[in-house]
Amino acid sequence: MSVMEIQPAVIETEVFRALADPTRRAVLERLGNGEQTVxxxxxxxxxxxxAISQHLAALRxxxxxxxxRAGRHVYYRADPAGIAPLIGWIERYQSFWRERMDRLKDVLQEMDE
Amino acid sequence: MSVMEIQPAVIETEVFRALADPTRRAVLERLGNGEQTVxxxxxxxxxxxxAISQHLAALRxxxxxxxxRAGRHVYYRADPAGIAPLIGWIERYQSFWRERMDRLKDVLQEMDE
DNA sequence: CCGACATATAAGTACATGCTTATGGATTGG
DNA sequence: CCAATCCATAAGCATGTACTTATATGTCGG
Structure with missing residues (x-):
């Protein structure tokens, strides 16, 4: 199965909307370094x-x-599968963004070295 | 130079915000098939x-x-370079999105075949 | 020229969003 | 136990957004 599973456009919208807020992106960045409580x-x-809880709810x-959940603590962590809709969207528009994707591929290649 | 040029976070926000609206994404999809007037x-x-003009202004x-511009017509077209901030964002979070990016790489590979 | 067309902008409105303070429910340590 | 801690939710508020109608600007065809 492709990286793009069946994903209703509404999920795409949720992801883009969640990432459209700078604070939320920053929260996600923090969570990328490991799980953290609120x-x-x-x-x-x-x-x-x-406000943090509300941002986390949106990201969720x-x-x-x-x-x-662990007792009264709730540990949040970034879910790598979460950007699948993003990647799926890029893939869908590959026809005209092809050139950009080729450049991304180069980047990914460099990352391997 | 990497696919991610120097891009202030505000531009990232603009791109995510622009793509967060389904109508705007649909407009962009249409423009992917070639330039069109308003x-x-x-x-x-x-x-x-x-409303269309306002969406185009946001995308712009x-x-x-x-x-x-050609006389009283204005032809809009998708700019492939526009998703660079998106790709840049994915690249910046590569450390924890790594696994997903590997899957994207597979997709890109498949596209080549 | 000038009326029709193409587009952008202005102004108004309904609703969404991001924040706040207040509070409630659950869990823990002492 | 029970007061303190952790977190979520409720409610309210200011601002932003997506749309509308109305209008301004510019360009073309006849």
Missing amino acids: TELRSGFAVSQP RAGLVSER | TELRSGFAVSQP RAGLVSER
């Missing part, structure tokens, strides 16, 4: 704890993060 | 001409489309 995430951001709806 | 684009969408701000 309280841990809160440090370093100039927003309240509920988009499938970009998942959670692990 | 009036041509209007057909097939259930929104007014100003994000660098996803460019225009060519």
Whole structure:
């Protein structure tokens, strides 16, 4: 099966919308370095704890993060599968973005070396 | 130079925001099949001409489309370079999106065959 | 020229969003 | 236990967004 599974456009929209907010992208970046609790995430951001929780809820709806509950702590982590819709979208438009994708391929190649 | 040039985060935000709207993505898809005027684009969408113009303005701000003026017509077309910030973002998070990127690489490989 | 056309912009409106403070439910440590 | 901690949710507010209609600007055809 292709990297692009059957994904209703609504999910694509959720992912793009989730990533459209700079704070949310920053939260996701933090989670890329390993799972963190809401309280841990809160440090370093100039927003309240509920704001962080709301951002996490949005990221979760988009499938970009998942959670692990342990007592009163909730550990969030980035879900690599979450960007599949993004990649699927790029793939769908490959015909006219082909040139760009070739460049991406070069980048990926460089990463292997 | 890498596929990711120096791109302030604000441009990333513009691109994600532009693509977060389904109508705008559909407009972009249409433009992928070749340049079209605003009036041509209007057909097939259930929104007014100003709405189309506003979507095009958003796509233009994000660098996803460019225009060519010819008399009273304005031909819009998708700009392949516009998704560079998107790819740049994926590249920056390669450390934890690595697994997904490998799958993307497979897809790109398949495209070559 | 000038009316019709192509497009952009302005102004208004309904709804979405991102934040806040307040509060509620669950869990833990002492 | 129970007060403190962790987190989510509710409610409210300011701002942003996507649309509309109305209008302005520019260009063409006859």
